[in-house]
Amino acid sequence: MVHEEVEETAADIAEMEIRGAATIARAAADALRTQAHESEADSPEAFREELRAAARRLHETRPTAVSLPNALRYVLRGMEGDSVVDLRASVVETVEEFEAELDVAQENLGQVGANRLRDGDTVMTHCHSTDALSCVKAALEDGKEISAVVKETRPRKQGHITARQLREWGVDVTLVVDNAARRYLDDVDHVLVGADSIAADGSVVNKIGTSGLAVNARERGVPVMVAAQTLKLHPDTLTGHTVEIEMRDESEVLTESERADIAAGDDPEDPGLTVENPAFDVTPPRYVDAIVTERGQFPPESIVTLMRELYGGGTTEPWAK
Ligand code: RUB
Numbered sequence: 001m002v003h004e005e006v007e008e009t010a011a012d013i014a015e016m017e018i019r020g021a022a023t024i025a026r027a028a029a030d031a032l033r034t035q036a037h038e039s040e041a042d043s044p045e046a047f048r049e050e051l052r053a054a055a056r057r058l059h060e061t062r063p064t065a066v067s068l069p070n071a072l073r074y075v076l077r078g079m080e081g082d083s084v085v086d087l088r089a090s091v092v093e094t095v096e097e098f099e100a101e102l103d104v105a106q107e108n109l110g111q112v113g114a115n116r117l118r119d120g121d122t123v124m125t126h127c128h129s130t131d132a133l134s135c136v137k138a139a140l141e142d143g144k145e146i147s148a149v150v151k152e153t154r155p156r157k158q159g160h161i162t163a164r165q166l167r168e169w170g171v172d173v174t175l176v177v178d179n180a181a182r183r184y185l186d187d188v189d190h191v192l193v194g195a196d197s198i199a200a201d202g203s204v205v206n207k208i209g210t211s212g213l214a215v216n217a218r219e220r221g222v223p224v225m226v227a228a229q230t231l232k233l234h235p236d237t238l239t240g241h242t243v244e245i246e247m248r249d250e251s252e253v254l255t256e257s258e259r260a261d262i263a264a265g266d267d268p269e270d271p272g273l274t275v276e277n278p279a280f281d282v283t284p285p286r287y288v289d290a291i292v293t294e295r296g297q298f299p300p301e302s303i304v305t306l307m308r309e310l311y312g313g314g315t316t317e318p319w320a321k
Helices: 004-014 021-038 044-059 067-077 084-114 130-141 159-168 178-185 210-220 235-239 256-262 300-311
Strands: 122-125 147-151 172-176 190-193 204-207 224-227 280-283 290-293 296-298
Touching: 004 021, 004 044, 021 044, 021 067, 021 084, 021 130, 044 067, 044 084, 067 084, 084 130, 084 224, 084 290, 084 296, 122 178, 130 159, 130 190, 130 224, 147 159, 147 178, 159 172, 172 178, 178 210, 190 204, 190 210, 204 210, 210 224, 210 280, 235 300, 290 300, 296 300
Parallel strands: 122 147, 122 190, 147 172, 190 224, 224 290
Antiparallel strands: 204 280, 290 296
């Protein structure tokens, strides 16, 4: 019942072929449009259940980026009509509206973020964030010269994607391993990162290593700027829920032969070596100077007001059975 292209998108998100919170949200919306388009449901109820099943499949892929459930909610809430034809049209239209809003949000956010960057500034980045890069792009378009110190971002090295993009825009890039970040903080004017989720207290959930970077930046007096569209605001945290941190496979950290080398004497039934691979961490609001959104910039402690305005109606799971 779930279309094979939806299955493929879900697998690509889980395997990180599709990654980054905003990109995941767009891919999920695209997949729901495909499901609607290709549906052979013979009744409105069957159509609705197909869309819910597709959303459930997409939802179970990765737990931390709230843009995914926020996108699924947006599309399913827009599904209306008494016939399959009308339901299909409403889904297609809602996905188009959602994606247009994503584009505008990222562009507007970029302009807000660019206002914080001065001509000649250097930013330090972590991971790869399209929201963060939109700030650099807008600053370049304003005629400012920007350079970057790009953290490699172990274990998946998403810093390479950031470096490639910045070089395409002509930005001078210094690529460093994560452990070198503190040494280079003295050379930069801003730490600029994205977010997978922002909690009601202003905590920022982003790629593992963000929190350590932010603490070091505070110690060095370098402002930390988080670029995050309002799609990254996590509505469940308004009611006290915490954000689940994804734990990924040990194979991202250690090859089989490396494991064999380290743990040669281990009993295979009861191995003494454990590898932990959390994908994200939580930066407390006191280490964040500004959260830059398409609605303007906010001190992290005040983000709850925006969250209430946008998501205060409480959350539902329209994909639930
Ligand atoms: C990506 C990551 C990015 C945010 C924001 O992690 O932490 O900083 O998702 O990205 P992963 P964007 O590579 O594990 O998905 O601004 O593009 O939404």
